[in-house]
Amino acid sequence: MYAAKGRGKNNCVIFEVGMHAAALERLRLKADLQRSIEAEEFVLDYQPVVSLSSGEIRGIEALVRWQHPGRGLIAPTEFIPLAEETGAIIALGRWVLKTACLQTRLWQIEFPGHESLTLHVNVSARQLQETSIVDDVARMLLESRLEPGCLCLELTESVLMQNTASSIFKLKQLRDLGVRIFVDDFGTGYSSLSYLDTLPIDGLKIDKSFVDRMRSGFDDSTLAVAVIKLSRNLDLQAIAEGIETAEQAQRLRDLECDLGQGYFFAKPMAPEDVSAHLDSSLHRWSGEPHR
Numbered sequence: 001m002y003a004a005k006g007r008g009k010n011n012c013v014i015f016e017v018g019m020h021a022a023a024l025e026r027l028r029l030k031a032d033l034q035r036s037i038e039a040e041e042f043v044l045d046y047q048p049v050v051s052l053s054s055g056e057i058r059g060i061e062a063l064v065r066w067q068h069p070g071r072g073l074i075a076p077t078e079f080i081p082l083a084e085e086t087g088a089i090i091a092l093g094r095w096v097l098k099t100a101c102l103q104t105r106l107w108q109i110e111f112p113g114h115e116s117l118t119l120h121v122n123v124s125a126r127q128l129q130e131t132s133i134v135d136d137v138a139r140m141l142l143e144s145r146l147e148p149g150c151l152c153l154e155l156t157e158s159v160l161m162q163n164t165a166s167s168i169f170k171l172k173q174l175r176d177l178g179v180r181i182f183v184d185d186f187g188t189g190y191s192s193l194s195y196l197d198t199l200p201i202d203g204l205k206i207d208k209s210f211v212d213r214m215r216s217g218f219d220d221s222t223l224a225v226a227v228i229k230l231s232r233n234l235d236l237q238a239i240a241e242g243i244e245t246a247e248q249a250q251r252l253r254d255l256e257c258d259l260g261q262g263y264f265f266a267k268p269m270a271p272e273d274v275s276a277h278l279d280s281s282l283h284r285w286s287g288e289p290h291r
Helices: 002-006 017-038 076-086 088-110 125-129 133-144 164-177 222-233 246-254 271-278
Strands: 042-051 057-068 072-074 118-122 151-156 180-186 203-206 237-240
Touching: 017 057, 017 076, 017 088, 042 088, 042 271, 057 076, 057 088, 057 271, 076 088, 088 118, 088 125, 088 133, 088 271, 118 180, 125 164, 133 151, 133 164, 164 180, 203 222, 222 237
Parallel strands: 057 118, 118 151, 151 180, 180 203, 203 237
Antiparallel strands: 042 057, 057 072
């Protein structure tokens, strides 16, 4: 049943023995989720968000991982959907936001020149539906003493298009706090162009699949160009995700994309590794990949 549901509506799947083992593992992970949050088995890695024109680190994106005592490190793609189903995403989301806000504020204080370092945090559909989300964000900002303008919440198009009136109302409340809102993976979800100029948002993130088209010897930048032009016309900031080569970075510079992130600059890192980069006096990347 879960295999059929995973493929979308109006699907059927023939039973295979491996499905039984997968279903049992799914149940075990569900049972472990709540305990793992209380036991603080989750960790955060951070990936720099870089100015494409100057190479300076302008922000960091917080990425959660599950350090399971029995299975080792579990990827978000495996446990986030389960956390959504069980509702554990609410407690997990609060922990991520609090931990990341406190860490970002520490970096701002510790490293001169990075006082305006921004923090990017993903928000799920279940979190946005939660009635307390605005109060939760306000409390985390107060406790961490992070300036609201330094917090960027990222939501996918599909999340924004669910319960549109309610979503817009909450996003407006968040922006009233001073928080910035970004549309993640723009162009890959529901078509929301008719809503885009009415949504209370500050920026668009260009999906990795669009950036992947910018390869040596094969440069199909049509979709990336469209998103960058759209963001400029709507006075929104553009961030390109998944930059892996110097060619991609240069092409995005030529297109005057504002910011970028990806393995070309740095993989997601532990907090101490981010500190090492920030400690190098406004670390800059140019045409050489990160080693």
